[in-house]
Amino acid sequence: MAKKLTSLDDLKDLKLPGGKVTPLDLARIAMKGGAVPSKPKVQAKPGPKAAQPTPADDAAEDSLFFSAMQGVAPVAGSGRQIQPPPPPAPALDPEDDEDADGKLMRQAVQGAIEFDLELSDEYMRGFVRGLDSKIFQQLKAGSLSVEGHLDLHGQNADQARDALMFFMRESYLAGRRVVLVIPGRGKNSPGGLSILRAEIQSWLTREPLRRIVLAFCTAQPRDGGTGALYVLLRKIRKSQGKVAWDTQMNWEGLER
Template sequence: MAKKKLNSLDALQSVSFGEKKKKRPKHERVVEKVRERLGLVDEEKEPSSAKDNTPRAEPDDEHMFFSAMQGVAPLDESQGRQIAPESAPPAPAPSSIDEDAKEYLDKFVRGEVDFELEFTEEYMHGYVKGLDAKTFNQLKAGTLSHEGHLDLHGMNAEQAYDAMVFFLKESYLQGRRCVLLVTGRGINSPGGQGILRRSVQNWLTREPLKRVVLAFCTARAADGGAGALYVLLRKQRKSQGKIHWDRSAFFSD
């Protein structure tokens, strides 16, 4: 078929061209997509009765956002998932070591300090239960140098007690750790036994001295042998205020 030749303006106007579909503004497309995702799109859309060919200004982002949010209701907090607050971790159970230390400290405050004791004619010792074995062995070996000494020769029991309490009190308060007590062997005593040796052991393990004494033992021959004692004192602590140094309340022969 031969193409029809257009020779005049009237013929050109009589030709009907297919009307080109106009593209929708950008903001309308964005709003529609947002509303589709939120499930807010109307099921039936009324067709526009008339087309408005007037050019429209592009809205800003804020206007587009509020347009998309029309009809959106806030969540009801009562219907939300409840999240329980995190509970604090349970406190660790005290170990047996902690319990033993607390028990020992309580006994010390009450004056209930237990000693392991041994006594013979030639040797005696005593030490607080729980004392480090290495420390006690050093005391017995004489490797802990004594920082002072007291000679009780020629004293009766009451004089010896007063002198020993005063000497050990001052040594403790001055921070001395190891001292030497010379009691004598008591060879010339009735029965050939040293009365002071037995009394000294009792005094060291009773109030007030048991609060400051950690251990004692017979000295080496060079330091007096069976007639002398090494005494290991505690480090000075706040508990010193609880120590009663009054001789009359605690003296015993």
């Protein structure tokens, strides 16, 4: 756009698009009423248009896709199937444990303790009649935390009995609820039978241990399998009867 000149002072800084101002240029400016022509604008040339896909291109792409998908069967169901996480291991319910243990302790004080027993070459179990089946199932599944263990490998019957009596007494007085006893499978015993396995069932269900034992069963493979036993002990209750421990045993000597 032309710039309008209103006085002679405007000529001082005047610059034409071509460079220096000459007298002839001034005369032309005066004839045009003092307007200075502006530099013409250069229009940019439009660039090449992007190529648009043609129907033929789309058809070729679809054909390639369907050829690649031949023989592929759709997955049954809608969307990806995500398996839910396994439920957490059940915990021993304190209320159920309290009720069952109190009832069974009263039976123990009255001397009316009876066990349901099962013994085979590969499995052993026993539990006090009246024990909550849910608690026994937790013991069998190995979901109750083991708080101590006793390994009887290499011991004869007398040594094993003394060691078991001491271990069970100390575990009971310490308030442990679940312990692991390992008599072994008896592969090196005469006839390949574990004498200790049969003896332990008898020891656990007779005095004095029957007053502190609620249940026992063959352990899970991760804890020794058929060569080990989970044993569930009662809660210690000083106000409800006392266990008649063998007074002829040297408990202090066993401890040393």
